[in-house]
Amino acid sequence: MDSGKQLTGTLAFAVFTAALGSLQYGYSLGVINAPQKVIEKHYGRSLGVWTERTTVLPENSTEEEELPEVGDDPAVVIYWSLSVAIFSIGGMLSSFLVGFVGDLKGRVKGMLMVNVLAVAAGLLMGLCKMWKPHIMVISGRAVMGFYCGLTSGLVPMYIGEIAPKAYRGALGTLHQLAIVIGILISQVAGLDFLLGNDDMWPLLLGLSGAPAVLQTLLLPLCPESPRYLYILLGKEQEAQKSLCRLRGPYDTTSDLEEMRREKEEADKEPRILIFSxxxxxxxxxxxxxxxxxxxxxxxxxxxxxxxxxxxxxxxxxxxxxxxxxxxxxxxxxxxxxxxxxxxxxxxxxxxxxxxxxxxxxxxxxxxxxxxxxxxxxxxxxxxxxxxxxxxxxxxxxxxxxxxxxxxxxxxxxxxxxxxxxxxxxxxxxxxxxxxxxxxxxxxxxxxxxxxxxxxxxxxxxxxxxxxxxxxxKTFEEIAAVFHKGRKIPQQIPRDHSELQQLKTSTDA
Missing domain, CATH: 1.20.1250.20 (MFS general substrate transporter like domains)
Incomplete structure (x- = not known):
C-alpha cells in the first residue's frame, strides 16, 4: 500500500485534536437541559421572584415545593428561554466568519484563536454565582454559541483537507462522533447526584470550556493543512513537509500535482466570497x-x-x-x-x-x-x-x-x-x-x-x-461530476486543460 494512504500517528493526533472542538460543541448542546429546574430556581432568586413568594409561605414549606411556581414565573421563563435560544443565535452569526477566520492565519491557528471565546464562555458560566446568574449564563451561552458556530465549520474544513482520499469519509465522520459523545457526557454529568444539583450546576456549565484548554495545548503540535499552505499561500516546500508529517515518508508528487492544478484553477478567478x-x-x-x-x-x-x-x-x-x-x-x-x-x-x-x-x-x-x-x-x-x-x-x-x-x-x-x-x-x-x-x-x-x-x-x-x-474521488473529479452531469461519468478528466475545456463548454 502507498504509505501516503496510511493512517499515521501524527494524522490521528491532528484529527483527535481538531475533534476536541466538536466535543465541546456537543457538550454545549446538551448541557443546558438536565439542570433546568435548578437553574430556574437560581434565576428566580436573582430576579427577586423567590424572595417575594417565600415570604408568604407557611413555616413548614420547603424550597423544593416552591420550585415549580418559580419556574412558571414569566420573568424566569423569558430568561430561561433566552439562555437556550441565544446559543443558536450566536452560532448563526459566527458561521459567516468561518472562511475569514480559516484563511486569516490558517486552519490550525484559526482554531487556536477562537478557543479564547470558549474559555471566556466557560468562565462566565462557571462563575455565574458571583454576580447575577441569569445575566452571566446568558452571556456565556451567547459567547459559546459564537465559538461553536466557528468550530463547526473549521473542524470539518481542517479534517477534510488533511485526510487521505481513502479515509476522508471515516475521518470526516469523527466530527459528528465527537459531537454525540459530547452530548452523552453532558447528559451523564447532568445527573442530580453528579453535577446537575443545586451546588455544582455552575461547574457543569463551566466545563463547556474545558476541551478548549486541552486543545490549546495540543494544536501547536499539529501540522497545518497542506492544501492551505500550497493553494492559498503558494508554499510548496512547506506543503510537502506537512504532507510527510501527516502521512509518513512517501512520494508526494501526485498530491502536489493535484494541488497545483487546483491552485491554477483558483488563480484564474477572483477570490470567492459568500455573495460571490x-x-x-x-x-x-x-x-x-x-x-x-x-x-x-x-x-x-x-x-x-x-x-x-x-x-x-x-x-x-x-x-x-x-x-x-x-x-x-x-x-x-x-x-x-x-x-x-x-x-x-x-x-x-x-x-x-x-x-x-x-x-x-x-x-x-x-x-x-x-x-x-x-x-x-x-x-x-x-x-x-x-x-x-x-x-x-x-x-x-x-x-x-x-x-x-x-x-x-x-x-x-x-x-x-x-x-x-x-x-x-x-x-x-x-x-x-x-x-x-x-x-x-x-x-x-x-x-x-x-x-x-x-x-x-x-x-x-x-x-x-x-x-x-x-x-x-479527488476534489477535481467531484467538481467534474457537477459540470458534466448528475451521474458519475465513466471517464473523469484528469488533465487540467481537459477540465478547463469542460467548464468552458458547460458555462457556454
Missing part, C-alpha cells in the same frame, strides 16, 4: 446540494424526537425517563461509530439514502404508535422502538455526512464560503425547529411526525436524484 458564491453559476449545483443536505439533517425531526422522547418513556412506565434518554444518547454514539466504519465502504450517497428512508418509516411508525397508544398499551413500546431506530438511522448517514461532504463538494477557493453558508443554514434551521416545534405539536398533536415523514420522503427523493457519490 451565491451568484456564481459554476458552483450553483454544488451549493444547492450542500444546503439541502444540511436542511435534511435539521428538518428530519431529530431534535423533535429528543424533545418528545422523555414524555413517551414516562408514558411507557419507565420510572426514570432521564436514564432512557441517556440510553438514546448511547445509541446515538454507537451508530455514529457504525457510520465511521461504513462510510468509506458503502459510500456517502448510499448511507444517506438508507438513513433518510429508514427515518421516514420510523416517523410513520411513531405516528401510528402515538395515535393508538390509548387503545393498545403495547403501542407505546412501538413508539419507543421507533425512537431508538430513528436515532440509529440518523447517525448512520444524515447526521454525520452533511458536515464533511461540503468540504468534498468544493475546491479550495470556494470551500470556506461554502462551509460558512452550510453552517449558517444548519444553525438557522436548528433554531427555527427549536422555536416552532412546540406550536406545531399543539396544532398537529400526535400526527406531528407525519410532517417530518413527508419532509424525509422529499429529502430521500432529492438525494437519489441529485446527490453524487464522492467516495474515493
Amino acid at each position: 458564491l451565491i451568484r456564481s453559476s459554476v458552483y450553483r449545483q454544488q451549493l444547492f446540494v450542500a444546503l439541502m443536505m444540511h436542511l435534511s439533517q435539521q428538518l428530519s425531526g431529530i431534535n423533535a424526537i429528543f424533545y418528545y422522547s422523555t414524555a413517551i418513556f414516562a408514558q411507557a412506565g419507565v420510572s426514570q425517563p432521564v436514564y432512557a434518554t441517556i440510553g438514546v444518547g448511547v445509541i446515538n454514539t454507537v451508530f455514529t461509530m457504525v457510520s465511521v466504519a461504513l462510510v468509506d465502504r458503502a459510500g456517502r450517497r448510499n448511507l444517506t439514502l438508507i438513513g433518510l428512508g429508514g427515518m421516514c418509516c420510523c416517523a410513520i411508525t411513531m405516528t401510528v404508535g402515538l395515535a393508538l397508544q390509548n387503545q393498545f398499551i403495547w403501542m407505546t413500546y412501538v413508539s419507543m422502538s421507533a425512537i431508538f431506530l430513528f436515532v440509529s438511522f440518523f447517525e448512520i448517514g444524515p447526521g454525520p455526512i452533511p458536515w464533511f461532504i461540503v468540504a468534498e463538494l468544493f475546491s479550495q477557493g470556494p470551500r470556506p464560503a461554502a462551509l460558512a453558508l452550510a453552517g449558517c443554514c444548519n444553525w438557522t434551521s436548528n433554531f427555527i425547529i427549536g422555536m416552532t416545534f412546540s406550536y406545531i405539536q399543539v396544532w398537529l398533536g400526535c400526527y406531528v411526525f407525519l410532517l417530518f415523514a413527508a419532509l424525509l420522503f422529499c429529502f430521500t427523493v432529492f438525494t437519489y436524484l441529485r446527490v453524487p457519490e464522492t467516495k474515493g
